[in-house]
Amino acid sequence: MKTSTNSSSFKKNLVLIILTIVIAVVPLITMKGAEFGGSDDQAEGAITEINPNYKPWASSLWEPPSGEIESLLFCLQGAIGAGVIGYTLGYFKGKKKSASDR
Incomplete structure (x- = not known):
């Protein structure tokens, strides 16, 4: 029974990984020359357009x-956050598994 569950999980994870790669790569291929700017710049442009005299x-x-x-610090912040979330999820999963093994 365990083997079919592991096989099913592996297939599901493989499909999710492929889907993630497709979602990341398709826009880069189909939108050549596009500018992928941040939302901060877009918000600043919209505010300036609505009210040119706006002062932050x-x-x-x-x-x-x-x-x-700036990019390095942003990536570092994301990596630390992902590490904390991953550790927390793993901790609670291990705790649950430990309780069910008793």
Whole structure:
């Protein structure tokens, strides 16, 4: 019984991985030359268009010296968050499995 469950999980995971790759690659192939900007820039443009005299009421405490550093910090933040979420899910799954083995 365990083998069919593992095989089923493997197939499902494989399909999900392939689907994730397709979702990531298709826009890059079909939209050549497109600019994939961030939502911050789009929001700033929309606000300026609606009210050209708008002045932000908050500002950054520290501006990274370059766009590469900003991207690095953003990726690092995402990796740390994913690690915390993965650890938490694994911890609770292990705790549940340990309780069911008793």
